[in-house]
Structure formats: C-alpha cells, structure tokens
Amino acid sequence: MTPKLSVAIITLNEEVNLARTLASVQFADEIIVVDSGSTDRTLEIAASFKAKLYLEPWQGFAAQKNFAIERCSGTWVLSLDADEALTTELQTEIHLLLSGQPTADAYLLRRRNFFLGRWMRHGGYYPDPHLRLFRRHAANFAPPARFTDRPVHETIAIGGTTETLNSDLIHHAYPTLESYIESLNRYSTLGAQIVIEKGHTSSSALALCYNVLLLPTLTFIRNYLLRLGFLDGREGLLLHLYHSTYTSWQYAKAWQTVRKSTTTR
Template sequence: MPPMLSVAIITLNEEENLGRTLASVSFADEIIVIDSNSTDRTVEIAESFGAKVFQEPWQGFAAQKNSAIAKCSGVWVLSLDADEELSPELRTQIRTLLPSNPPADAYFLKRRNLFLGRWIKHGGYYPDPKLRLFRRAAANFTSSPKFQDRPVHETISFDGSSATLDYDLIHHAYPTLENYLEHMDRYSTLGAKLLIANGRTSKSWLAFYWNVLFVPHWTFTWNYIFRLGFLDGREGLLLHLYHSAYVSWKYAKAWHTTHAPRGR
C-alpha cells in the first residue's frame, strides 16, 4: 500500500526556518523537499529529518510546488512553505483524520500569520484559509502563465469536495522589519509587472493620483479601522501602514516603468 501522507516543501536558503517546519510534520510517512541550490545548511537540515531532497533550478512557485507534488507517493499531500509549521492541535487533527477515510478531497487550513512575532488576528489577516491538504490525484498549483515567478498568490485547483480543519497553520512570516520591507519592495516590483500586463499604468493625471495616493490611503483605513487592525497593537499599525506603502509602490513602479523619462 502507498504511504498515507506525503509533505511537499520547496526551499531556498531556509536554514533559519526549515527545522521548525520539519519537526512539526515528523509524523508524516514521507517528506519531499525541492531545493533550488541553497548555499546555507538547508539541505543538511532536510536530510537530518529524513527528507528526500531534489535539486532543481527555480521555475516559479507554481511549477516548483507541482514538481514537489509529482514526487510524492502518499495518498494525501500536505504542501507547506518553509516558514510555516503545524500547531500541535492541527498535527493531532490531521493524524486522526486521514486514517478515517475522510469525505472531502481537499482541506483548507486556517493560517495564523505572525508579524514581528505577534499573531495578527484582525485587519483581514485571520483566519486566512489556505488549501494545503489534498488527495494527491485531486489537485495541483496554478498561476499566471505570464508570471511564473510570482512571489505569492499561486493557487491550488482541485476536483472534488472541500472542507476546513479546525486548527491553525502557523506562518512565521516576517520576524524583522528589514525582512518585511525587503519583501514588499520585491513584491511591489512584481506586482507592477502584473499591473502593466493588465494595462493599469496610471496614464492619466487623475489615475496616477488615485492609484498612488488614494488607493493606499483607503487600503490602510479599511484594514486598520473598519477591519479592526488597530486591535493588534503597534505591530498591527506598522503592518497596515507599510502594506499601504506597498500598494503605492507597485502603482508608482508600473507608472515609472512605462513612462520614458522626459528631457530636461
């Protein structure tokens, strides 16, 4: 009989996170790691947990994760990012659920996002359900064919019924401000490429000010005030403030990329 559960993870220089992630899935029958030529101890850590490690050049998030899934042999696949871990309660629920021949073909996990070490409970950041547990033959990751290097927002398409588990997947997203700002700078550049592909380059004076000034302001107001982000303390303020800056950056970068500099 095939193993019950395979865990699929993609990595690139994740020595600070991977041990925590793998410890949380030590009950799995198989762990598959697709590594993109890490230069730190990522591979050593993966092998110390008994993972099967494959070296593959970077193909984009969706393609890389599909490659990991294709190498899994379990009836069920749990797809995780290297900075995520199962809470103890979620570990117990999954271990109890899978041998019972559950009725659903795919399960959403409620994701608990941590920012500067604090659980962000408001402002749209929780429960942040992600479809991560599924029958191996039922699902695969998809993303825009134009942008296979998208840093986030690859999605899972699947056939069959779905449900949501009761407990949390813990996401150690941004432990430092430097890490968060670096990511938002990079993500805003890729977000700008998507805006350009969709023709949203703020060509007119009104569109420019709307997208670069008003949309970020409204994003902050909506998430921080109306969605109660202020209840998450100083960390919530910083998260929503800098997220609104990211929104402004991506529109500004889309405009700047598509407008040749004027002569002096």
C-alpha cells in the first residue's frame, strides 16, 4: 500500500493564497491547517477543501510548524507555506515516489520564487532547494522530524538520507512592493535576534560601518552581478537592492537592541 501523506500548513490571513495551495495538494491523504487568528476568509477556505483545522495562538515559526506536524498521522509529511503551490509535475513526482520505494528519508524541493509576478531565475533565487517532504520518523526509535527552534529561516532537523526531487514548488512570495517591504521589516527584526545570539554586535563604529554599509554592498554585488541577478530585469534589480537592505537592517536593529540594553543598566 502507498504510505499515507499528510500536508501541514500554518496560516494567518492567507485568503489570497490558501485556495491555490490547497488545490495543489488534493492528492494527499490528509491536510492539516493550523491557524493563529485569521480575521479574513482563511478558515472558510480551509474548510471548503476539507482540511483538518486547528486554532493555535502564534508561538513562532518553528513552534507553529511543529504543532502542525504533531497533528499529522501520515508516514510522510509535506510541510508547505500558505503562499506555495505544487506544480502538476511535482504532484505527479511525489505521488509516484510514495507509490514506489523511496530511497531517502527526506526530500528537498526546488522552489521557483516569484517577485512582483516575475520568476527570479538568477542571483541565487533558483533552484533554492528547501527540505519539505520527509518521514515523520526516519528510523525506529528516532525522534520525530521537527523544525529547529530559531526566530526565522527555520529548518527541519531529521536523521537519515536526503535527496532532491526534480520538479518545482512555486513560491508566490511578494506580489507587491508593499508586501515585500512589510516582510523586510518583520524578518529583519527576527534576523536581528539571531545576530545577537551569535554575538555579532560589536559596538565599534568600524564594525557597524562594515555590517550596515559594506556587507550589504558586497551582498548586492555578489547576487546582482556575480550571480547574474541582473538578468531578471527591473524586478531583479529591486529584489537584490532590497535584499541587501535586509542585511543592513538586521545588523542595525541588533546594534540598537544591544545599545538600549546597555544604556538602561
């Protein structure tokens, strides 16, 4: 028999994206949606696709996704963001994979990232592999797969072998500049926490200049020029310009947080 596949998705006000995501995983045996307080039509859309719906106050990305995984009953779990969708080719590939004898315990999915409606093919944004399909238990007596506990850019911790599938996952990331700038602000705040935890918060003027000016400039040169991001047109220019801004903001916010803590002592 084909092993059971569960899909795990976390949501918050995702009415624009969710129907597209759920429509692409209808071949799965079970769909788990964990919502953290949506006030739009997210819950209605989830119910219309017969998803199993759970309400859980926001605990952070990793904790929220782990809550969703814990409610899956399948042998395999496909963890998706609400703004992602499987191509028909990827749907077929996963179905055939699980119908046979999978040779790995976890699989990376290649992502096509869209920015302002354009597929970002260069600058390090493709194929952008992410580990999303995995056995809940890679081996007997092994702990279940879980996302690592970090503020942002959480990843799956799992034992066993890993391979990469051939077909693509579509990431409808940022349809507008406003949505990207809002995300830029939110993620740079979370990224600042990681910078602080790693101790990369020297208060010297020289270190601050490197972190908020030189490092973002080098990031832009690497991705836009050396990794051919300029081939993605005006959208590529804006994406790499603002991505370098993210690098600057997270270090500036980390410096500001440490500065406030030292001045209040």
